[in-house]
Amino acid sequence: MAAPLKILVWNEGVHELTNQPATMATMYPDGIHGAIAAALAQHHPEADISTATLADPEHGLSEDVLAGTSVLLWWGHSAHDQVADEVVERVHRHVLGGMGLVALHSAHFAKIFTRLLGTSCSLQWRNDGGRELVWTVKPSHPIAAGVDSPLVIPQQEMYGELFDIPEPDDLIFISSFAGGEVFRSGVTFTRGRGRIFYFSPGDQEYPVYHHRQVQLVLANALGWAAQPGLRHTVPEVGNPARRDFGK
Template identity: 70%
Template sequence: MSANTTTGRPLRITVWNEGVHEAQHDPASMAVNYPDGIHGAIAQGLAEHFPDAAIRTAVLADEEHGLTEEVLADTNVLLWWGHRAHAEVDDAVVDRVQRHVLAGMGLLVLHSAHFSKIFIRLLGTTCSLLWRNEGERELVWNVDPTHPIAQGIESPIIIPEQEMYGEYFDIPAPDELVFISSFEGGEIFRSGITFTRGRGRIFYFSPGDQEYPVYHQKQIRQVLANGVAWASQPEVRRESPTVQHPEREWFAR
């Protein structure tokens, strides 16, 4: 997969993970499933598809959460994974990320990051959903095989164990619906959806709970790579037409 952007420069990717489970809440399980952290597994998968890309990682504990103005200015696509520490993200950093998305930076919002400040800010709704964690099988159905994010993706992707996310998902109507998931309990979920805010492309993809090695699955890594390639292309901003009117005394009495 090409790692060049429309400017001809190598693709620049930042993978952000709060890093709280690794350090505090579930270090034993994380050591088995994600010895290099969730961000490490995601970055590794992207490197398989973009060997020439510049891929950096950042976590909550980094100064300015690792998302300084310089880092964001040098990022084509930001991937965001969060779960327990949404409230700990500094609002000034959220403002900064939002500004860069509106200016054209791509954003991939992953799993529990549906409750992240940045996703709620950009969508303007609660982003709440139904959930249950009993390690059930998830089937991820490709419902838009013509979409660039769905290229090369089997249907369904089988995830042996995963946290269940279900409807109703309180979001605005997506621009595009790419994947729908079904679970053993009968629930369904809009698991792969896109939005555009300003010039920035946003892809939300739900599979990827911290308790299960989902980000090591080949097809999941392909979806993320496809999502990065798609989100790396900013929307073209149309110029407002200029209309010349003859001078008139509109308000003359």
């Protein structure tokens, strides 16, 4: 029997304390990370799901923790610069070695995301609480399985093009907004042996992670990004001894 997936939901945990804490406590009483973890448990009851925040020792991202993690979900927004560089290097090494990474909302500016993609990852934004329509443009991809098109999010921060990212491996979702903006809201990348998915909906001012279809996207992403049984080993250039192939 295969070992269960080990999922770590990481949240900087700053907005819960500083950005309208009473509202955040009502909307996400266990924090954004707690809401995501609870939702994922409904879709992956066999998985080992834990959470961590910026305030934890080593940000909850120690070598031992990462070595046993199948997929890391990362939510960040206002404290990207407070993530220690040595922790970023550690996470980077594990992604290259095969750990999955699901980057959420403003994690496009997280140190680990910009390090892996090698671009500014900048974008246009406007936060007026308008409606977002998330359109599936690659329905054959496992992350899109069962997801409505469009997925309707009543209130959400607008993210718009240009989104300064490299050409993605897969463009799965494109979002449109009332102001006419569009955005590549669901994209995948491969770095080393690791699979990466970025999904933009999820601003802290709106209950986006309680949306059943958003939860389904994240649950699907776990199944895609996880590679059960794969040890986190970074590919290396080697010079193997000459082999006899029977010629």
